[in-house]
């Protein structure tokens with residue numbers, strides 16, 4: 756089974772993935788290590804990913820029949836059997852990112868994106884609501900988040916797209 760573990764930067768994907776019993780492909784690392792990008796976005800200090808090249812790289816690194824986690828804020832752009840979207844209340848997300856050393860501008864940009872449900876909407880658009888599972892990490896420990904992800908993999912959770920609403924945190 757392919758599980759896409761996605762969510763706005765800062766929602767806790769890397770931290771949760773380290774606590775899962777499944778092999779995890781950290782796609783952002785793969786993009787850099789194997790030059791799976793088309794150009795540099797200097798304004799946003801990021802790379803424009805070549806999604807087709809990334810998809811081909813993943814195909815080459817996933818054993819048929821194994822459960823594998825594809826971890827990245829872009830993971831939902833790839834084929835997956837289930838899509839786990841981590842969520843975090845935007846004000847908490849902003850402080851997490853600042854504590855991680857991100858710039859105020861980047862922290863604010865991601866906080867706004869989280870309030871606008873950008874990753875969730877893209878995930879539903881690409882995979883359909885029946886494959887999308889939201890997990891709100893705001894008040895969960897990384898261990899609890901990992902346990903919730905395992906429950907999704909085990910089929911113990913119903914799809915839950917749209918259960919999280921952070922519109923109250925949209926900046927006027």
Ligand SMILES: Nc1ncnc2c1ncn2[C@@H]1O[C@H](COP(=O)(O)OP(=O)(O)O)[C@@H](O)[C@H]1O
Pocket residue numbers: 762763764765766767768769770771851852854855892893895896897900
């Ligand atoms: N469940 C959680 N509760 C509180 N803080 C968390 C949680 N998960 C991650 N963090 C912290 O938030 C920051 C972002 O986590 P990280 O796993 O890097 O997010 P992502 O991989 O989604 O960008 C890190 O500093 C991490 O220590």
